[in-house]
Amino acid sequence: MEIRFEGGVVAESVPGQLGSVPRFSVGGRFVVVSPYGDRLAPDFDLVAAADGTYAGWILENPADCVVDGFEDRRPDAATDAFRERLAEFLDLFVEPRIDAMQDEDPALLVRLEALLTRVSALPPDPRHDAMRRWMLQVREDWYGIPAVGSHVRRRASWDV
Numbered sequence: 004m005e006i007r008f009e010g011g012v013v014a015e016s017v018p019g020q021l022g023s024v025p026r027f028s029v030g031g032r033f034v035v036v037s038p039y040g041d042r043l044a045p046d047f048d049l050v051a052a053a054d055g056t057y058a059g060w061i062l063e064n065p066a067d068c069v070v071d072g073f074e075d076r077r078p079d080a081a082t083d084a085f086r087e088r089l090a091e092f093l094d095l096f097v098e099p100r101i102d103a104m105q106d107e108d109p110a111l112l113v114r115l116e117a118l119l120t121r122v123s124a125l126p127p128d129p130r131h132d133a134m135r136r137w138m139l140q141v142r143e144d145w146y147g148i149p150a151v152g153s154h155v156r157r158r159a160s161w162d163v
Contacts, residue, residue: 046062046063046064046067046068047060047061047062047063048060048061048063049061064080064081065089065093066081066085066086066089066130067080067081069081069089069130069133069134070129070130070133071129071132071133071136074129077128077129077130081128081130082125082128084125085122085125085128085130085131085134088118088121088122088125088134089134091118092118092122092134092137092138095111095114095115104145105145107145107146112142112146115138115141115142116142118138119135119138119139119142122134122135122138123135136150
């Protein structure tokens with residue numbers, strides 16, 4: 004069995020030590036393991052290095068799991084537009100952009116502001132509000148810009 008991911012990455016099944024446990028190799032470096040036969044939680048799996056040591060975890064649909072605090076995740080799937088914006092936001096936090104952001108790179112601030120505008124234009128949804136608050140917090144923490152002005156979260160019907 005083989006699984007194809009975006010970007011042409013292929014994961015092939017590899018023999019596991021635990022009989023029926025699904026294991027997939029990504030370029031021979033890592034395997035996704037569900038040690039109990041089923042997933043630990045919806046869309047959630049552990050990742051182990053090829054030698055079997057724990058390497059982390061992976062979410063299959065991270066946009067569906069965005070919540071604020073300890074809320075339950077929404078039962079409906081996130082929109083494609085939100086998925087794209089979340090991927091773009093998370094892309095800010097990988098090398099070399101994370102270092103540039105730590106150095107208060109103005110080009111990344113422009114990118115963050117433009118993304119914040121696009122997220123603010125999405126229809127009302129608690130996931131969109133949670134991401135908007137997260138982005139405002141990043142902007143304040145890394146660039147010292149307080150969360151005031153046009154990007155402040157719209158008041159939603161669930162606010163009391």
